[in-house]
Structures are given as structure tokens and as C-alpha cells.
Amino acid sequence: MLSRTADHLFWMARYIERAENTARMLDVNVQTALLPQDADNAEQGWRAMLSICELQEAFSKRHSAVTAEAVIDFMVKDPNNPSSIYCCLQAARENARAVRGALTTEVWETNNTTWLELRKLIEEGLVERDPSAFFEWVKFRSHLSRGVTIGTMLKDDAFRFTRLGTFLERADNTARLLDVKFHNVPFNPLANSVVSADPHADYYHWAAILRSVSAFEIYRKVYRDVITPERVCELLILRDDMPRSLIASMNEVVLNLSHVRNSYSADTERRAGKLRAELLYSQIDDILQMGLHAYLTNFLERVNDLGNRISKDFLVPLN
Incomplete structure (x- = not known):
């Protein structure tokens, strides 16, 4: 192509x-x-x-x-x-x-x-x-x-590049959506939870975020419990059965890269695979202790780097 x-x-x-x-x-x-x-x-x-x-x-x-x-x-x-x-x-x-x-x-x-x-x-x-x-x-x-x-x-290269664009963008935007709410929200390592000034108000914030990614019913089905920020994060970052999660998006990025690979793309595939593997073997407590804003900022930088590398390896290079 x-x-x-x-x-x-x-x-x-x-x-x-x-x-x-x-x-x-x-x-x-x-x-x-x-x-x-x-x-x-x-x-x-x-x-x-x-x-x-x-x-x-x-x-x-x-x-x-x-x-x-x-x-x-x-x-x-x-x-x-x-x-x-x-x-x-x-x-x-x-x-x-x-x-x-x-x-x-x-x-x-x-x-x-x-x-x-x-x-x-x-x-x-x-x-x-x-x-x-x-x-x-x-x-x-x-x-x-x-x-x-x-x-x-047809499930050919045209289809694969279309899907690659979809899921790379989705990974970026799901991370940004989470960061809108969690920006500057502290984590209490002793209580192993996010610090909340008003738990009652926060319930409606988390519910709004879940509905914004069509995940409110999914959350209820998976956790069958009160909405907590830790579980919202786990669902939208680490659950590969949640369609808009970071891990689900990276699964698709890695899969579609494997279908369109060329002689220049080995390092791009390696970086995408490494990012996916880190998500696959991470636990939400470790991510929250690191600081969710810092984690998401790092994730966004790496996704942006992947986008630039995909452009260089396959597409019209960015200036």
C-alpha cells in the first residue's frame, strides 16, 4: 500500500x-x-x-x-x-x-x-x-x-491502518479523560486509597466518568459494589475486557502493527509490545502509589512517541 x-x-x-x-x-x-x-x-x-x-x-x-x-x-x-x-x-x-x-x-x-x-x-x-x-x-x-x-x-492493509489509527487515538484519549479527574488528586499509601474531600460528591463524578466511556453498566457487572476511584482506574486501565481501557487499546495496536509490519518497524513493534506488557502485568495499587497523574503523563508521552514512529515507519513522515 x-x-x-x-x-x-x-x-x-x-x-x-x-x-x-x-x-x-x-x-x-x-x-x-x-x-x-x-x-x-x-x-x-x-x-x-x-x-x-x-x-x-x-x-x-x-x-x-x-x-x-x-x-x-x-x-x-x-x-x-x-x-x-x-x-x-x-x-x-x-x-x-x-x-x-x-x-x-x-x-x-x-x-x-x-x-x-x-x-x-x-x-x-x-x-x-x-x-x-x-x-x-x-x-x-x-x-x-x-x-x-x-x-x-476487506480485512486488508487499508482496514488495519484504519484500526491502528482508531486504537492509538483511543489509548491517548482514555488516558486524558482519566487525567481530567485525577489531576492533582493525592493517594494515601497508608489507607491504600485515593484521598477524597467529599465522598458523596465524588460518587457522581466517578459515575459521570464511567457513563462517558459507556462503562457504567460494565462496572456494575464486574464489581457489583459501590463506585470507588481505585476500581474506576482499574477498569479503565487494566481490564482487557473493557473495550475502551488502555490495555484493550494497546492489545489492538500491537495486533494491527503485527499485520502491517515492514523492514523498518521492528523497534516500533518492540516499544508497543513493551508498553502493552507493562499494562498486562501491572497492578492498580502500584500505579496509584506511583501517582496516577505521573503514570498517565508517562503513558501519553509513550503513545505520542508510538504515533511519531508509526508515521516514520509507514506513513507520510511528520515534519
């Missing part, structure tokens, strides 16, 4: 997944903002999200104050923010258009329709009127795109 074709497929999938995960992250903040809290805590939640997404500087150039409305506008509709849902779905559609011959008609039409409907929903004001309904729409269109890809595409 031509590296340029692989590049378009890889980034098409990454942008679709990124739009979905941005919607999930915003939805967590919208839901938690409805809980009783003072204005400073509410603002801190939105600041934390911008920080985790590395968008503080870009946001401050366009908005004078951090408010829910400003952050949602910036992360959803801003055409000058490359990470906005608008730009992600536009880029996904343009990448799909560039390689229509490598896609089935159903995959192309799904992505094209998503872009056209997005513009219509923004013009109609759904984002302002009912942001949660808009975020659900974004998630549904992403699910539809993945389902059509799995259901109609």
Missing part, C-alpha cells in the same frame, strides 16, 4: 475517534457542572480539561475568561482549533475523500453524511440548546463509522 494512502486512512480513523472522545470529555464536564459546587471549582474543571488537552494557550488567545460556554464553543465549533469536533470531522471527511478508492461506498457515505449533518446541527443551535444531545449524536456517528468499517471493508 502507498504510504500516502495509509496516512489518509490512519488519520481519518484518528480524527473520528478524537471527535468522539472530545465529545465524551466535554459531556463529563457538562454533567459534573450540574452538581452542587462553587464557581471556582466549576472553572477549575474546565481549566483542567484544557490543560490535559494542551489547549490552554490557544484558548486564551481567543477567550478572555474560562467559562463552560466559551470552552464548549472552542472545543466544538471553533474552525481555528484543530482539535475541535468541527475540525476533526472535517479532517476525517477530507482524508476519506482523498482515498475513496480504498474505502467501501458505505464508509465514505457515512463519513460524508456526518460532516454535512454536523454543519446543519451547528447552524440550528443544538450545541447551545442541548449540548448533551449533541455529544450523543457525535458518539453515535463515530459508532456508526466504526461499525460500517468493520462490517463492509
